Amino acid sequence: MILLGLLAGALIALGSAATNTAAYGISDPWTARLVCGLLFPFGLAMVVMSGAELFTGNCLISISLLDRQCTLAGMLRNWAIVYVSNFAGALLVAAGCAWFGQMNYSGGQLAVFTMKLAAGKCALPFQNAFVLAILCNFLVCLGVIIAMTGTDTTGRILGAFLPVSYFVICGFEHCVANMYYIPAGLMAKAVPAYAQLAADMGLDLSALTLGNFLLKNLLPVTLGNMTGGVALGALLWYCNKKK
Numbered sequence: 001m002i003l004l005g006l007l008a009g010a011l012i013a014l015g016s017a018a019t020n021t022a023a024y025g026i027s028d029p030w031t032a033r034l035v036c037g038l039l040f041p042f043g044l045a046m047v048v049m050s051g052a053e054l055f056t057g058n059c060l061i062s063i064s065l066l067d068r069q070c071t072l073a074g075m076l077r078n079w080a081i082v083y084v085s086n087f088a089g090a091l092l093v094a095a096g097c098a099w100f101g102q103m104n105y106s107g108g109q110l111a112v113f114t115m116k117l118a119a120g121k122c123a124l125p126f127q128n129a130f131v132l133a134i135l136c137n138f139l140v141c142l143g144v145i146i147a148m149t150g151t152d153t154t155g156r157i158l159g160a161f162l163p164v165s166y167f168v169i170c171g172f173e174h175c176v177a178n179m180y181y182i183p184a185g186l187m188a189k190a191v192p193a194y195a196q197l198a199a200d201m202g203l204d205l206s207a208l209t210l211g212n213f214l215l216k217n218l219l220p221v222t223l224g225n226m227t228g229g230v231a232l233g234a235l236l237w238y239c240n241k242k243k
Helices: 002-023 028-041 043-048 061-066 072-099 102-122 125-150 153-170 173-191 192-202 210-240
Strands: none
Touching: 002 028, 002 043, 002 061, 002 102, 028 043, 028 153, 043 125, 043 153, 061 072, 061 173, 072 102, 072 173, 102 192, 102 210, 125 153, 125 210, 153 173, 153 192, 173 192, 173 210
16 A cells, blocks of 8 residues: 555656646646646546555545445555555655756746745635535546446546546645645745745745645645545445445
């Protein structure tokens, strides 16, 4: 679980890094969201096809719990190990991008975009982050379920693609993706050249702090993702259980 959790965290982080790199130079929000929506879902597709362990998808273990195929302790153990492993995998990718030059595009404009995006996520009201996260993982888990119905590689990828594309275009909140987006911004902020560039552009990074990341974003987004995933699992279990 640890190794597959590291893999999943890294795959989602790489998808997040790709969307930032593709969108940082696009000024029109609609075009930027559409480009991100076309790219990011392949991160989940890689998770599904590789058999990696992703916390948000594993919220569907709630189906096994309701069907008495696993215990509550077993489900919570899986969630805890996979969550921490996803976090570690995403942090490794964030560190590689922030500290080893990946954000140097256009004289550091990619780094500025990354910090601006992270600051915006940290400034979300608690209730907004929570509800947007519910909607997000409802779609992510739906993508996992649909991918499981595929009988070939193409079908499984398309099954995962469309629901995740919807959540990205809509701007919903995904805790594992945010384990890249916000730490990447924090790490970029710690690079003097990037921080100076942001200051020269008048970018307000006051909301981009570790405390805001953990308490104002990651906490409500994690709780919301759990709620959305468990709700979908319970709905599908109830509607399909044996009479």
